[in-house]
Amino acid sequence: MNFFKNFLASVLGTFTALGLFFAITLMLISATASIIVSPLAVKSIKSNSVLDLNLNVPITDRNPSFDELDIIFDLNDQVLGLPEILNAIDKASKNPDIKGIRLRSDFIPAGWSQTRSIRNALLKFKNQGKFIYSYSDFLTQKGYYLASVSDSIILNPVGVFELRGLASEVLYYKDFQDKYGVKMEVVRHGKYKSAVEPYLENTMSEANRFQIGSLLTNIWETLRDEIALERNINIETLDFLINEDKIGTLDNALDENLIDGLGYETDVENMINVQLEQQENDKVNFISVSTVNQSISDYNKEIKDRIAVVFAKGPILYGEGTKNIIAQGVFVETLKELADDDWIKAIVLRIDSPGGSALTSELLWKAIEEVKKSKPVLVSIGNVAASGGYYIASAADQIFADPLSITGSIGVFASLPNMQGLTKNLGINSETVETHPNAIGYSIYKPISEEFKKQTKKSIESTYYTFKKRVSEGRNLSDTIVENISQGRVWSGKQAFEIGLVDSIGGLQETIEAASKLVGIENYNLIEYPRFDENLGSFLTDLSISLGVDDLFNVFLSNFKKSEFMKLTNQSPIDRLQMALPFEIKIY
Template identity: 35%
Template structure:
C-alpha cells in the first residue's frame, strides 16, 4: 500500500514538474559547458596587497563540490554556495606565507557547519595569525556559532544596530507519536540498547531518562569546548562567560562592548577603511580582495605533486546505504571500491578514513568495515572523525589503527534497531481499505505493514537485531582491543562527545584532520608525499543527471514549507529506511 501511494504521488508530481526539469537540464548543460570553459581557461588572479575574504556563511562541507550548476537560480542555489573545510584549511596555510595576502576579512553571521568542523576552521585561523597577519571580523548579527568562529579574530566589530547572540546551547528533539496516533499508525520497534533512542520519536512524546542523560552529557561537553575556545581567544574567564550567557547579558550592541565580547561598533564602510590600511591601500583606493573559494582554486590538490609516495584520504560522508551512493551519501560499493583501490596501489603508503556520518544500513556498514580490516593488514589506516561519526559511522572505522576525534565530535552510539510500521488502523478504519490473500508458508508475508507482527515474527526479527548487535560489539572489541563486556557497557546505543570517547577508549586522541594525516605519514615512515582523495566526486553533468530532479523538488519543498521542511525531511527519511539500522539515535538540532 505504501508503494501504491508512493507511485501515485510520484506520477502526479512528475507530471506537474516535468517541463521544469527538462528546462533545468537544458539550461544546466549549457551553464555547465560555459562553466567548464571558464574553469579551464580562467586562472584565479591574486593581486599584491590583497585581502583574503573569508565568507563562512556558506555551507562548510567535507569536500568542495565540483558543481558547475551550483549557482543556477532555477534550482534555488542562491545562498547555497559551499566549500570544503579542507580547502579552507589549505588556503589559510598557504595565505600565511603568501606575500600577496596582507590580512583576512572574516564575514560570518550564521555558519552552516557542525561544531567539530567549526573547530577545524577556527584552529586554522589561529595558526594563520602566527604569521603576524591580522584577521578582522565584522557582522551585522553574530549567532553563537558565528561568534565562536569570530572570537579568534584580532578585532571583532559589530554593526551599531546589530546583535550578538550569547545564551548557551539547547537541543531539541522532535516526537511523532501524537501524529501517528491520529493517523492510526503503530510503530513496531525492535532494538538493542537502552540508549538507542532513534525509535523514541515514534513511540513516546518525550525523552526517556536514559536519552535525557546522554543528551545532557554530550551537550555539556559541546558547551565546555565552546566556552573554552572563546575564553582562550578573548581572555575572558569561562565562569564569567557562563554567567553572561546564563543571565542573557548581551541584549544590546553596547552590552557586547561592556563585556569585552567585541572590540568596537562599526559600520561596514569603517571596517573597509581599516582593511585598506592593513593592506597598504589609501582611503580613496579600492580594496584588492580574493574570496576563499577562488583562492582555494589556485592551490594544488597535493602537498607535493612530485612525490612518488602518496597518502590516500577516503571521505565517508553522509548516511550509509548499499550501492553507489553519491557526493552526499556513503554507498558501500563506492567506498569499498575506493578502499580496495588504495590498498592495492603500492604507491599509496597509508590511508586516512575521514568519517562524517550518523550511520545507516548495518549491512552496508559491515561491507565497508571488511575493507578497512583488509587494508590495515598491508598499510597503516588512520581514522579522522568530523562532526558526527556515530553508530554505523563508528562501525566502519573501529578497525583503524588509530582514531582521531575533535573534542566536540559526536560519536559512539553502538546499538541496533529496526522499525516496522503497522498501517492496519489507518487503512482499515480510516480509509476503508482491507486486505486478503493466500500464502504458502507461515512467514511468507513477514514484514507486512498492513497488520501487527505476530509473536513468532517479532522473535525472528529480534534475534536478527541481536545478531547484528553481537557482530557490532565484536568488531569494536577486536578493533579497540577491549573485551566485549566492556564495549557492551559503554555501548547500548549511547552517544559520546569526543573528549569522553578518548577517556573510555572509543578513540585514541583528540586532533585535527591534519593531525590524522601527519600520524598516517609517520606510521608509514614517509616524509615527502602527495595526498590523493577518494572516492571520485561526481562531475557537474553527472550530478545533474543523477540528482537534478531531486534538487529541484527539494528547492520547491523548502520554499513552500520554510522552517517546517525539517519535519517533512525527517518523516520522509524515516519512511525510506529499510533493513536493520546502525544509526544515530536522533537528528541533532542545537541552538
C-alpha cells in the first residue's frame, strides 16, 4: 500500500512540476510577444521629480541586453550599463521637471575609469543649477570619490568611512610551485614584463615595485586633487590627514569637512523636500534610471547617419569571441560589416582588456587597418587597454583615455606549465616516441628543451619588434622613444597622454563627440556592436551577474588568481605568446 501511495505521489508531483513549467513558459512567451509587438511606451516625468541614482549594483561597460526579459522579471536597474547611466544623467540635466539627484555609492562595483566618467557627468548635472544629495550606510574609497561631487554627503551614524590612499597587492607562487611540483616555464622580453615574475621569485623586483608605485602615485594625485577641489580642502592637508590617520572615525571625517553630516536616508529625503519647497513629510517623487531613459527616445528614424560603438571587453583569445572575451571571429566580421555599411560614418572602439594572445591582437589590428580605408576609427580606453589591448588600439586614428585608465605594457612573454613534479608525485610517468628530435615540441609532462626555449625566444623577439613597429607607425613616434616607453611598462591614462601613447584625455562620451566632429555630423544615431544572439541563455548570464555568481567564483579563487588557474588548465598552443599586463591590477 505504501508503495502505491509513494508511486502515485511521485507521478502527481511530476505532472504538477511539468504543468508549472509549461505554464511559466507560456507566460514568458506571451509576455515577451506582447512586449515585442508593442514597443515600450515613452514615460512622462512629473514635476519636482528626483533621479534616484543607486550605484550599488553591478555596472557594465555595455548596456545590459535582452530588455524584454528584464522587464518581465522586474530586473530594470539591477544591472546598469555605463552608457545608460551617463544618458540618464544627461537627460535629467536637461529636463526642467527633474530637480536633482539622490545618490547612493556605498561600494560602487565599477572600475576607476568608469567611476570617473559617472563623476564627470554628475558635475555637468550640478553645473545646470541642480542639486545632488548623497546618502550611504558606509563609504568605500571609490564610493567617496564619486560622492564628493554632492552638495551634501550624509553617512549613517554607525557607518564606515574609508579614505586611506591606494595600494596594489601581487601574489607570488614560487614556493607553491616548489611544494606541489607545478612549474611555469617562462620566456620573456622587457625590463618591466613582470607578468611572469610571480612564478620565478618570492619577492617583488625593484623594476616592478617602481612601476606599480609610479602608477599608483599618478592615479592617486588625480583622485586627491579632484576630491580636494570639490570639498574645498587643501591638497597637502588631505595627504597629511591620510598619512597621520586623522580620519579614522566618522567624527574626524565630519570635523575635517570630508562629509557633511551623520543621519539616515529619511533625513536626506527631508533635505530634498526642503530643496523642493515641499512639506517635510511629503513623499518625494523618485524616478529610476530606466524611467528617465524611457522619457525620451534615443533613436530617431528620420536620421540616417550612424556612429557604431564596438565594445571589446575581456582577455584576448584566439577563437570566436563573446561579450566577455575578445577574439578575431565575431570582431573581425563585425568590423567588415561596418566597413561596408554606408550609413555608419565612424566607429568608436571601446576597449577594456588586459591583453592576451599576440596572434589575435595582430588579426584585430589588421582588421582595423582595413576599416580605416573607408571610415575613421577612434578608440576609447576603459578601465584598461594594456599590452594586446593597446596593440589593437594603436591602429586607430585617435585614442582617448581617462586619467585613471591603465594602458601601455608593450612587451611579450610566454609561460608554459610544466607538471612533471606533480605527476611524478602522483605516480604518473610520461614516455614519448618521436620520428624527429623535436617532434613533440612542448609537453606539460617534461621541462622544455633548450632548443624549444631558443625557438620560443626568437618568436618573442620577433613579435616584440612587430609590436614596437605597430606603435611607432600608429603613434608617429621614433623607434628610440617607443623602446624607452615599452619593455612592458604600464602607464596611467594621464601618463600615456604625456608620452604620446594617447591623443586626448576623455571617456566614451568624449570619444563619440570627437568622432562626430571628425566626420562633420551633428545628428546621428548610436548603434552598439557586436551583435550577439539574445536568448534565454544570455539573459540568464546577465542575471547571474546581477546575482553575483561570478563574484562567488572570484572569492573561491581569491588566493589563486582565476586568470592563472585558466593558464594552467587551458593553455592553447595558438595563445602561447602573450601580450598581457605585467601583474594583475587590483587597486584598493
